Structures are given as structure tokens and as C-alpha cells.
Amino acid sequence: MECVDSLDDTAHAEDGHEEYCADTAVSTARVRTLPKTRIVARNACAITGASDFEPLLTLRDFPVGMYCVPEEWDGVEYVADMRWCVSKSSGVIQLAELIEAETLYDCQHESGAIGGLWKRHHEEFCEFIDAYGCESVLEIGSGHGHLAKEFVARRRGKCRWTMVEPNLPSWLLTGDHPSEIHPISAWFCDSFELPKDVPKIDAVVHSHTFEHIYDYDEFLRNVARMEPKFQIFSVPHQREWLARGWQNSIMFEHPQLLTPKAIEYIMSRHGFELQGKKVFADGHSMFYAFSYAGNASKSETSQQSLDEYAENKRLFRNWLKSNVDFVQNVNDRIDEATMNGEKPTVYMFGAHIFTQYLVSFGLRISAVEAILDNAEGKQGKRLYGLPLLVHSPKILSNVERPIVILRVGAYAEEIKRGILEVNARTVFWE
Template sequence: MEIIERSKCVITGEKDLEYLYTFKDFPVYMGVTENCKDKDLKCDMTFMISKSSGMIQMKSLIALDDLYSENHNNSVGTVWMKHHNEFADFIKKFQPKNVLEIGGATGILAKVYMDKNNIKWSIIEPNPIPVEGCKAEFIKDFFNEKYILLDEYDSIVHSHVLEHMYEPDIFIKNLSDCLGEGKKMFFSIPNMMEMLKRKYTNTLNFEHTFFATEQYIEYLLAKFRFEILNKEYFMDDGSIFYAVEKRGNVDIKELDKNLYSVNKGIFIDYINYHRNMITKFNEKMKESNMKVYLFGAHIFTQYLIEFGLDTSKIISILDNDVHKQGKRLSGTELYVESPKILKDEEAAIVILKVGIYNSEIKKDILENINSNIEFLE
């Protein structure tokens, strides 16, 4: 497994990184697998912070071929569908005619948009798994500087892609170089500042390797001559939608001077919160005679285990994604089952820490499967 070491701030380029925290031998792949456990890739997940910009970022990066060897994001659930529909409506306000989407995965966003609007839509995606009914053209590849698209496309779209970039400044520069003046870009990013404040464990990881908050994103947009036309929030802890246009000249934005102290404080609070929470969860499981299940075959569960969650009493991981059921979550010994197995339980505990999706999942279990379930959250 190839490891790439970061030695400077991903936003400013300053070599002033300060150590924050390390998760030893963290699972590299945040999905499920059918391989045996000894084939799971693991690496120390070390976080640093730039003293000048306050940017929190990962020190060691995993080569992309290893990190994205499989597609694990099927975007299951009502929250994701609501996101796709609202983002499609946001894009429609600007009436694009010929779109290039970067990292479209299943093509669900393209399908949602094209079901209501007859336009040309192409998708660059290294591991495409087209959803049924998607009419977009798929290009199996990673987007990079070789794609010079000045004339063919009038708009670029990407949804929850920017935060995955190892060099966000180069990524946005390449996007700027691809678009002629007056052409537009529409993108959605997770609201990372709100997510970290709320202690969501899918905020930073081997795929989200830098703290992609509004201040840093807007700094880079201005640096590479993108003017913000519109910005909307999807849920107060969900995503941020941007519509930007390539301009000849854009005023440079300055970063706040207090980002180092603010971001460092939020991160340390996040670490301490989880240490204390896991202690309480372990005590509760030790005292209880009920069966215990853990929801989420994804990064959420891997984080809880790395923080010290005792898995000896956990029966299995529950997940609504049928493609994950029957398989093992990478980096763990736990297999995935449908939440429907809770139906015949007189009483059981479900550990539920899946960020923005908590309410949706809890409601579904209580109303449609078993109203006697107790949640640790």
C-alpha cells in the first residue's frame, strides 16, 4: 500500500503543521468486504493543523487506487434523495445545457435532473455503477488536468467530491482552467463546520482529509477567479450548495486570523466527547442483559470501535443497504444484517451514531420494525 505524506498546509502551502491526534491502525476502506480479515488495509490516521491558516488535515494519505478500489457509497435513504432533488432544483435555476459531472458514482443526481430536464449530461467516475434509468454518458476515469473542456461543456457539476481531493487548490485551479469566462460550476459539499461541532464521525477520515469549511472553500474559489452567484444550505447540518461563475477578476478573500484557535478547540472537544461517550456505552452494555446491535456499516462504526467501543457484546451491524448485508465491515469482525431482524426481539439495544441520518433511521425502526428498541445515541 502506497502512502503519501503531507508536509504543508493544503490551502496556503505553509510548512507549519502541528500535531493533533492519531488513530492507530485505522481501517483504510470504509465499506464492506467479502475478503478475509487479514487482507484489510489499515494505516495510522494522524491529524495535523496549520498554525497560520487553522486548517485541520490528514498527515498520511492513501494512494487513490487502494482507497477507491471499490465503490461503497450507494446513497441509500430519504435524506440523500431529498439532497439530490433539492440540489437538482438549485442547478435548474441557471438552466445549464451541457453538463460534465465529476465523481457521479451511480448517476443518481443526473437521473433526478434528467427525468425533468432534457439536457446533455456526462459523468467522469473511476468506479461507475449506473443506477437503472440513468441516461448520462459515463467516462471511467479520475478527473485531472488532461480534461480541457473550454468549449464542449457550459457547466461543471460535482456533489460531495471536493472534500475528497488531496490537493483542493490544484483541483479548483484545474476546474478554473477548464471553464471559459462566463461558464458556471455547481457543487455541493458537506457542512463540515457544523458536522464537527455536532461530533459527527463521518466528518474527517481517509477520504475527507481536510477540513473543507466555507471559509477555506471560498478563499480558493476567489483565488482561482470564481465568483459566487448563489449559496444555499441543505438542512442545518447537511450540505452547502454553491453556484459559481468563472470571471476575469475576483476580489481575494482573506482567512480569519482566529481559525487556528477555533478549529483546534472544536477538534479537541470532538475527541474528548467520544472518549467519554464510549466509556458510557461500554458501561451500559456491561450492565444490560439485552442483545446489542450497532447501526451503520460505514465510517461511523469504524470510528466508534477505534475510540474503544467494546464489540464483544455486539451481535451484528445493522444497515438498510441490501448490497452490504451478509458482508463484513472492513477492519472489524462484525457482519451486516438488515434492521428487520429486530422485529421479533422483545427488547434490544441499538447503538445509533450516524450523524445527519439518526432521526430518519430511528423513526423507521420504531415505527416500522419494533417500538420496543432502546437506543444509545
């Protein structure tokens, strides 16, 4: 099957498998195909181990990194085919090929670091953790470290927060942090060992990390090795995100669809018993608390089943159609304006996976002036794999009726309010 450049000519296989790719004109000179040696084949379902994959979608030459790079960067920007499939027995949507973790996470990006919604998330998740009386916490995949700062501020010296993260932010590396926080620059894997001075762990905590895991058997085995009372985590409500057509539900960094049923199945399979859960902010995230019961609870898993094939495939097809239709609508608007002799001033919001997906589905990026983003660390740079510069929405202040392509999931209303404060004449295509 050949890759196509327009949505009208999208290739359809008899089995329903589809393929898309972006116009090659949008790539930068530094883009290279990721070597096969950095791609890991997934031959079995991430949740059940079944080897009954059915192909669904291939996005050709998708950018591997979701972060921003300097305009005149001397590094290489890799692309790889994003191949989605579904397990016919479990129904788990997942990638058939994974990007080597050291390549995929070679740089820290600012997802989850700014914005009012994320601030609320960290506050409410800390309340959720606090309800279980945790004083000695091990956080896995701490990212920017904002959750740690929020929790230790609540406890006022009555906790110890140990965090393990391979790409620690500078404020943790320089020691400019509260004394209760103890960062460790490392991967959480079979070789990881806690320092001897760490008191017994009350809870292993992770926030928007579980959906990134490649090998749940390895990960949960190592969590159990820490002998925590609880495992408490926040995950994106991926099923809800997929149902709403949000691009960031599944991607290279979210290589499988974790529905609530799938999460509870895999946790039970590894001896963790559900103690509590909560939906945050109309489906932005789900908070979970599990106690560790060990082998005593594992036998119950044999009585459970995971069969979401029909439902998940339906959700995936609707997600795909929603995004393809959106891109087609935007392209039609651009064509209509051009035919009428207009030259609309079009911007796109989101120097992240949002823009990369839309471009991959064929959005006419050549008609876009720039990418907008509120993260100061991204501004003045390029989104990985694309030639467009990233700017603050403040550049819209003197533009007559700017058009902003806005498809950014749960963050749309917050972003829209901020842009309208800069320029009340802004028109949104969403």
C-alpha cells in the same frame, strides 16, 4: 508514545496530541498494515500551502476502506494510522498523511445512495443547479449516478449530462441509462480530456466530492480548463458536523475540514466568484454556485486572510471529547449490565465510518451481536476491517428489547423511525 487500548489510559502528550487504537481482538485475519509506498505525506496546508503543522490526534491502525466485503473474502483489508493536525496559520484541520487515491477508492461504497434525506438532497440540489440555466453539465465524481438521473428527468431531453467517475456503477457501464447521460470511466486529472462531441460546458458540477480532493490547485486548475460558466457543488457542512460531534465530518476520505471561509478562500484564489449559496436540511450540506472570472479576480485573494486556528482547534477538541465520552458511556452500560448478571442483546447501526470510528475509540465491539444497515448491498457481508456481519434491521423483529448503538449524524431520526417500525421495543443508546 505508546498506543493504548482503553480510554481511561489514553496517552496525552504535553502538546495536547492524543493517540487511540482499537482492541486488536476485533480485527480480522486478513488485516494488514498499508505499505508506506501507498501513503502520501502532506507537508503543506491543503488550502494555503503553509508548512506549520501542529499534531492533534493519531488513531492507530484505522481501516482504510469504508465499504463492506464478502464474509469469506480473499482480499486484503488494510489499516493505516490516521494522523490529524492543524495548520497554525490557517487553522485548517487536515491529515498529515494521505492514502494513495487508487487504494482508498478501489471500490464503490453506498454512501449517499439511499434514504429519504439523500433523495431530498438530490432533488433540492438539482433545483439549485437548474436556477443557473445549465444545459451542458460535466459532473465530477458521480458515484452512484443518482444526481444525474434526477437532473435529466427534470429536463426531459433538454440537457446533456457528462459524468466522469473512476468506479462507475453497473447500470452506467451496461448502457442501461437515459440517453442524456454520458458516463466516462476515468479520473479527473491533468490528463483528462473531454470527448470532442461534448458541447461547451455550462457548469462543472460535483456533489460531496470537493471535500475528498487532495490537491486543490490541480483540481481547480483543471476545472478552469473546462472553461465553464459556473462551478456548482454540494459539500457536507463539515464545520457544523464537527461542532455536533458527527464522526463522518473528517476521515481518510474527508482529509481536511472545509469550513465556509476555507471554501470561499480557495475558490477566490483560483478565480471563481461566489454567486449563491444555500444551507440544506439544517446543516446536512451546503450548496455553492461560483462563476469563473479567471485571473481578473485572483488579485482580490491577496487581501483576504484565513485564520481559524483557535476556533477550529476548539471544535476539534470538542468533537474528540464528544466521541470519546460516548464510547465510554456505552462501555460503562455494557459493564453495568454484565455485573448485574444480564446479557443485553446489543447491535450497532451503520456499516460505514460511524462504526469504524467508535471501534477505534475503544468501543467494546465484542459485546455487539451484529452491525445493522439499510443498504441491501451491504447485508450479509462484513464491514471492512471488522469481523461482524451486517444485517437488515428486520432481524430485530423477534428480539426482546434489542439495544441499538446509534450515532450516525444527520441520519439518526430517519433510521430510528425505520427501526421502531420493525420493533417498537427497541432501546437506543445515542
